[in-house]
Amino acid sequence: MATVLVLGGTRFFGQKLVERLLAEGYQVTIATRGKSGNPFGGKVEHVVIDRTNASDLQSLMENRTFDIVYDNICYSPNEAKVFCDVFNGKIGKLVFTSTLSTYEIDGAVKVEEDFDPHNYAIRMGDTADFTYGEGKRQAEAVFFKYAEFPVVAVRFPIVMGTDDYTERLHFHVKRVVQEEPIGFVNMEAEMSFIHADEAARFLLWAGETEVEGPFNATATGAITLRTLMELVEKATGKRAKIALLGDDEIRSPYAIPASWYMKNDKATAAGFQFSQLDSWLENLVQDIAKQYT
Known part of the structure; x- marks a missing residue:
């Protein structure tokens, strides 16, 4: 039976x-801080650790190995370097959850070559030393330089689902229902998304197959923020109050100045079949709207 370690794994797509x-049929160990509990009971081994503490990781890996490790909670180059120091020689493969935020928001559709972690200047530091996107860029660069095991960096866009604890899509639905304004910058900007179920399916695929390197993982297609808000209006039966800019309280989590989405051609060519964004997004909006109407 193959052994798998998941760093994170008690919430949302994890x-x-x-x-x-x-x-x-995998033998699964999850390692978390223990704050979200263990929804799997005795089906998994649950180890409570601090992912940022090197001695915790060393204790976890004492006299053991794993075939696959999923790291959903690495956000800095320091964390990535400690991971490599501890796990080199002890695992078969790493699947690292990265992000669309490794790419600049410049209106151009993104492909993997737009950020090359193999030729990126490394600057060590902790999470607080970087923006979210830069921390992930640095982590990718460190993994690809120091890992002695195969690495897949999965670049997700915003992940959606009814159980999204960040409630970014919920934010829009709730404010429309309550007739409260939402601040945007550019309503014609396009975004890409992935459903949490598909994100999990992709991570499983990335671990089981021979693929290595960076991979964009997104539902096929993009949607303008204007069209997205029209879906919210349709689901709630109310008109959205759109404000350009606005303060932090009303600003949309999707308030981007230009289109920001990516293509999934590389993963598709490698054999993964993605959903079409428009095949599930409207239904998801309607499901979330039921929570507030």
């Missing part, structure tokens, strides 16, 4: 990944 791993 939880869905563990559910898929268990269904496939």
Whole structure:
């Protein structure tokens, strides 16, 4: 039986990944801070650690190995370097959850070559030393330089789902229902998204196959923020109050100045079949709207 370690894994798409791993018959260990509990009970081994503490990781890996490790909670180059120091020689493969935020918001559709972690100047530091996107860029660069095991960096856009604890899509639905304004910068900007179920399915695929390197993982297609808000209006039966700019209280989590989305051609060519964004987004908006109407 293959052994898998998931750093994170008790919430949202991380939880869905563990559910898929268990269904496939893997022996799963999850390592978390313990704040979200263990929704899997005795089906998994649950180790409570601080992901940022090197001695915790060393204790976790004492006299053991894993075939696959999923790291959903690495946000800095320091964390990535410690991971490599501890896990080199002890695992078969790493699947690292990265992000669309490794790419600049410049209106151009993004492909993997737009950020090359193999030739990126490394600047060590902790999470607080970087923006979210730069921390992930640095982490990718460190993994690809220092890891002695295969690495897949999965670049997700914003992940959506009814159980999204960040409630970014919920924010829009709730404010429309309550007839409160939402601040945007550019309503014609396009974005790409992925459903949490598909994100989990992709992570499983990335671990099981021979692929290595950076991979964009997004539902096929993009949507303008104007069209997205029209879906919210349709689901709620109310008109959205749109404000350009606005303060932090009303500003949309999607308030981007230009289009920011990516293509999934590389992963598609490698054999993964993505959903079409328009095949599920409207239904998801309607499901979230039911929570507030």
